[in-house]
Every structure is written in C-alpha cells, then in structure tokens.
Amino acid sequence: MIVMKFGGSSLADAERVRRVASIIGANRAKKPLVVLSAMGDTTDSLLEAAEKAVSGSVDVGAIETLHRETARNLGIAAGETDALLGELKTLLTGVSLVRELSKRSRDYLVSFGERLSVRITAAFLSKSGILARAFDAWDAGFVSDSAFTQAELLDDVWQAVPAAFAEYASGKDGAIPVVTGFIAKDRKGTITTLGRGGSDLTATMLGAALRVDEIQTWKDVDGILSADPRIVPEAHPLHEITYEEAAELAYFGSQVLHPRSMLPCRKTGTLVRVKNSYNIDSEGSVIVEARREAAEPVRVITAVKHSRLLDIVSTRMLGSAGFLAHIFNQFLKWGTSIDVIATSEVSVSLTVNTAQDLSGLLEDIRHVSDVQCHDEKSIVTLICDVTQSSAILAKCFAALAAHGINVQMISQGASKVNISLICDDAESDHVVRILHGAFFGTPHE
Structure with missing residues (x-):
C-alpha cells in the first residue's frame, strides 16, 4: 500500500x-x-x-x-x-x-x-x-x-x-x-x-x-529542489534528503513537510517521497532517516524574508549567566519565538518575525540592555554538512565578498545541518543566487 x-x-x-x-x-x-x-x-x-x-x-x-x-x-x-x-x-x-x-x-x-x-x-x-x-x-x-x-x-x-x-x-x-x-x-x-x-x-x-x-x-515541482526555482531557475531536484534536513527546510521557508508531520513516519521508518503531479514519471525526492548515499556538502539554499534583527548588549554587570537568563525569560514571558541567534558573554543578536508585537518585550529588555532593532532582514539558510563548515563558510564569504555583500550575522544550528546568514531583504534573492552559483556552478547575477 x-x-x-x-x-x-x-x-x-x-x-x-x-x-x-x-x-x-x-x-x-x-x-x-x-x-x-x-x-x-x-x-x-x-x-x-x-x-x-x-x-x-x-x-x-x-x-x-x-x-x-x-x-x-x-x-x-x-x-x-x-x-x-x-x-x-x-x-x-x-x-x-x-x-x-x-x-x-x-x-x-x-x-x-x-x-x-x-x-x-x-x-x-x-x-x-x-x-x-x-x-x-x-x-x-x-x-x-x-x-x-x-x-x-x-x-x-x-x-x-x-x-x-x-x-x-x-x-x-x-x-x-x-x-x-x-x-x-x-x-x-x-x-x-x-x-x-x-x-x-x-x-x-x-x-x-x-x-x-x-x-x-x-x-508542482520535481521533488525537493536545491533552491526556490522562482529565484534560481537552475535549481535541481535532490534524490534524497534526511528527515532532519527536511525539518530545517520547513523551519526556514521551504514548503516540504512541517516537522510535526514527520514524527509518525520517523517512528516507524516509513519512507516519504515528494512527487510532481505535472511530471509523474519523475522519481521525485525521498525523505529518509539516515542518508544512504554520498552527498555534496551543501544540499539546499533557502531564505525567509521580513525578519527583524535585534542586537542586545548588557548595560549592567550581570555576568553572562544572569544576562542571558534575563533575556530569555523575557522572550518566554511575552511568548516571542526566536528564529536564529548568536551570543557572546554580554551581547546577543537574534532574529524574530516582524509580525510579532515586540513593544512590551523591548521595554522589559531595555531595563538591563541596549537594544537596536533592524527591520527588513532576511535569513538565508544553507542546509549542509556542518562537519565541513570551514570550507563551506570560506566559499560563502569569498563569493559574497566578490559581490560586495556583507553578512550581518551568522548562526550555526545545533542540529549540525544548517548555517544561517542575515542580510537585507533587498539583497536576499541575489545572495541566494550567488551562493547557489558558488556551490552548484550555476550562473548568478
């Protein structure tokens, strides 16, 4: 069946x-x-x-x-x-x-x-x-x-x-x-x-x-693609992808399967296949628990626009533990979800969806911190093999530098399958095309 x-x-x-x-x-x-x-x-x-x-x-x-x-x-x-x-x-x-x-x-x-x-x-x-x-x-x-x-x-x-x-x-x-x-x-x-x-x-x-x-x-596409074909016409389908990679894709803008919908099939090991209703002869992409074949270091490049970047810097001598505890407690109190995050001892940079009302949250955070808000930001995410992060990042920064693009924040996911970069919304599509060209050899602007 x-x-x-x-x-x-x-x-x-x-x-x-x-x-x-x-x-x-x-x-x-x-x-x-x-x-x-x-x-x-x-x-x-x-x-x-x-x-x-x-x-x-x-x-x-x-x-x-x-x-x-x-x-x-x-x-x-x-x-x-x-x-x-x-x-x-x-x-x-x-x-x-x-x-x-x-x-x-x-x-x-x-x-x-x-x-x-x-x-x-x-x-x-x-x-x-x-x-x-x-x-x-x-x-x-x-x-x-x-x-x-x-x-x-x-x-x-x-x-x-x-x-x-x-x-x-x-x-x-x-x-x-x-x-x-x-x-x-x-x-x-x-x-x-x-x-x-x-x-x-x-x-x-x-x-x-x-x-x-x-x-x-x-x-309506041949499985899971290496990028959004509306942004990168040369995007190619993947033969297989892991549940973990597919979950990260869903979190970061790609309409594959929502992570919660994968739980039953992960429990039983049931294979999931993404097919194209306009090309029924295509094998599509399979989603599996563990990769069964060798794969390129970068699998997919995707982007989420309309994010807000918050730069939070401590103004009190709380120490790293007290400072971070206070910040995250405020996000919990106001029910605000964080997308990507980077931290140091007394500063945090993170992104949230601009649809969320942040007025109360920001007021509470400003009791112990300076906060700068930057709107119209995009999260560009590479679903990749993070064990090769040095080589991946080197190629990323070389390609972006050649086009005068400055990355505003970087975050490496704990799942070990994603690296996220923050850029302006206006640059987002261009960044995706540049990176796709760098890793897959397709033309970019």
Missing part, C-alpha cells in the same frame, strides 16, 4: 481534479490511500465568509460556485455537495445571528473545505471506473484532543486507523479510500483542525499506522 497526499493547488478546479484522478488510477495496483486538502483557496474563502458572518452577512457565493461548477464540469451528481453547502450556510447564519465565531465553530467551519473536496474527488474516481469511497477523518480513526485550531492526535489513532481500513488492507474491500486531511474529532465528537501542516500529518499518520510502503506528497 501507499499513501498519496494532494494539496489544494492540485485540486483547484475540474481539470486538476481530472489530473489527480489519472495519477491515482495509474497507481491503482499499489493499493493507494488518498489524502486531500480543500480545493484551491477554499479555506481562505471560508474564513472570509466567517468574517462577513460576524458582521451580519451570509455569503457563500464563491464557495458554492467553485464546488458546484466543478461537480458539473466533472459530470457527477451534486447531491452530497449541495447537502454540505446547505449545512455550511446554516452554520454561517447562526454565526451572523450571534455575531461571534469561537475557535470551536471556526474548526467546524473550516472542515467543510476538505469534506467537499473528498466527496467530489471520490465521486469522479468512481464515475471514471476507479471505485473509491470518501472518508471523513474521524471515520478513518482520527481522534484528537480538544485544542481547537491546533489539535494534536491522540495515541488511539495508532490502533483506530488499522481497524478502519482492515478490509481494504486485506483486499476484501476494493474501494480506494479518499480521506480528508487536516481535520479530526475529539473524544466528545466535536470537529477539530490539526493546525499547520495538518494535511501532511494526516497523510504521515495514516501511512505510519498502516505500515505502508511509502507516503507520497504530490506538488
């Missing part, structure tokens, strides 16, 4: 649903289990509809149009689709009356995207001669805690999922399961959502619990 996960962009309209169906059909002999996200921008449309409902207006026009037109273009009955759209309208009417949307109601609302997606796709597969059955995640064994908007799956899932698909696994049931990603139910039967990377988590949990041969996540 295999698990095949398709994201929203792969299901944006009828034509893309047809493509997904053809890919599933081509893999029928491998006994696929399919996990789907909501179609296209449906989740955003649902949240926009919720905002309007809180203001007293019920409008599901965009959502109705997408799903009804898709069903019509695919030539499938719209009965289940219409029923769900009616349920959605009833929910939004209730929200418009109370003028409030709780986290619990938000999860219920957002679940309609995946529920509509699987019903349309399963119906079209069956119409095309590929027997399929839609599953809401809770009917597939997915039970979570009650932390709405960011629920965690319970250990029960490890036994419940194999029980739900026992007949399919044994061959008694030939209908391909098409399962909603991202959602679950708590023990009380209330719908929850799994937060960031939720659909990937559904896929990896399903695959790990069933001990499938591999988990496939289908995207």
